[in-house]
Amino acid sequence: MPADAAILATQQPCNNCPIRYRAVCAHCESEELDELEGIKFYRRYEAGQTIVWAGDRMDFLASVVAGMAGLTQQLEDGRTQMVGLLLPSDFLGRPGREQAAYTVTATSDLLLCCFRRKPFEELLRSTPRIAGRLLEMTLDELDAARDWLLLLGRKSAREKIASLLVILARREAALIKRRPQGRIAVELPLTRDAMADYLGLTLETVSRQMSALKREGVIELDGKRRVIVPSFDRLVLESGEDSDGGPLS
Amino acid sequence: MPADAAILATQQPCNNCPIRYRAVCAHCESEELDELEGIKFYRRYEAGQTIVWAGDRMDFLASVVAGMAGLTQQLEDGRTQMVGLLLPSDFLGRPGREQAAYTVTATSDLLLCCFRRKPFEELLRSTPRIAGRLLEMTLDELDAARDWLLLLGRKSAREKIASLLVILARREAALIKRRPQGRIAVELPLTRDAMADYLGLTLETVSRQMSALKREGVIELDGKRRVIVPSFDRLVLESGEDSDGGPLS
């Protein structure tokens, strides 16, 4: 664990937490929440910081409260693939396994709500509502990973970029229970390099395709890390998907 | 559901089931097993048959007892990506969701141990040992999907083929709690086309790379669907991985 990760005291009450109804605690009643409250603490990371290295012991589990992190895998010759995006409400860590399987890096400034491992695992055993929610979230993550398989295996560079923007827009909108539509802005809390790692491309190709999409009016750039999408439908079209994104869940 | 899927009566006892200690029922005590036994029935599919189409209602959940199936996703223009391999002991279907998210096809002759949805979901609520095992298996699947992301995003065609063979060899060996080593044989219950769908390649590329690996002595072919691997270590080397495959779990 990096020494410079700021550890904050437990002080934010769960009640007005921005991820209260989407995170692992979503289904909890107030007394279960009290138990969680007792074992939680906050940690803050800066963009670029590594939270754990693959293979390291990890003595806490956590929910992402704000910001973004990436799970990364590597081949020994250095080729890198991001294998998971952690956005607000996503869960970090695996109960029952102390060794981290992936390197986790903050791609933007990040706030985690952490739970000490042992007490959390105990809660998991005693609280079906938490265990059930975790299963639900894990199944959703599996679905997301499978969509990503389709992207990596079969989509063109252009479609990959468009798909990433669609996903980020949908996740951002989901937090406020809306569906993206019309003209929208999308935060891009990633460097071009991180985008490339996520999309299975090189950073040059990412840059070129971003330029192409901009040239053709599919997107507009507001700085490097903010994208304006004049027509969300057009973007979805470019992503190669037919579906409308399914239920709001 | 295809009309020609053979439905067999419940007759096989769970006790000497080949997947008794790896499937969703792995942790069950005998009385829990009795409950499962009461809601289970067997179904047999032939190679090539589709078990469910994406979007169809699915009124059962199941464990793969023998054979192999694939989860498949498609873009509207027909590009196809397999997003999951179901091998013996793997679980099929998602509790709490009746609509299948993916098309499921038997890639070889297949035997499923099916559970009616409603009673199974009830058991899941009342039996932490089953729910816990399902969470564990889902997390494992997520790990497998993430390894697959690395493969699709960053590996060469040659490495992809080698990786697939490594995975099949490991899964085959895991059923008998061994670790593949030295000279081994690997069953390949897939057409070249299905391999291509899984690896994000074309069938021509699969065929060419198989030929290349054969030419160079990494593999020998015994018919089209059986591969002899003279040196498993060599194969792992070709797959681009460094690791030894982790614990036997």
Add this chain to the structure above:
DNA sequence: CGTGCATTTGATGCCACTCAAGGGGAGTGG
């Protein structure tokens, strides 16, 4: 105003795709 980093843009090459033709084995029917 210089330094450093992220990003963009350009030139070239290669790996895997596409299109096309041919081979081999299993099953069927004469």
Add this chain to the structure above:
DNA sequence: CCACTCCCCTTGAGTGGCATCAAATGCACG
């Protein structure tokens, strides 16, 4: 027993999309 067919697989030639190598640009910060 052989001819025919179908399906799966192999092999070949040519192309194109993305990677690689290289250099320039923009922007933040001291």
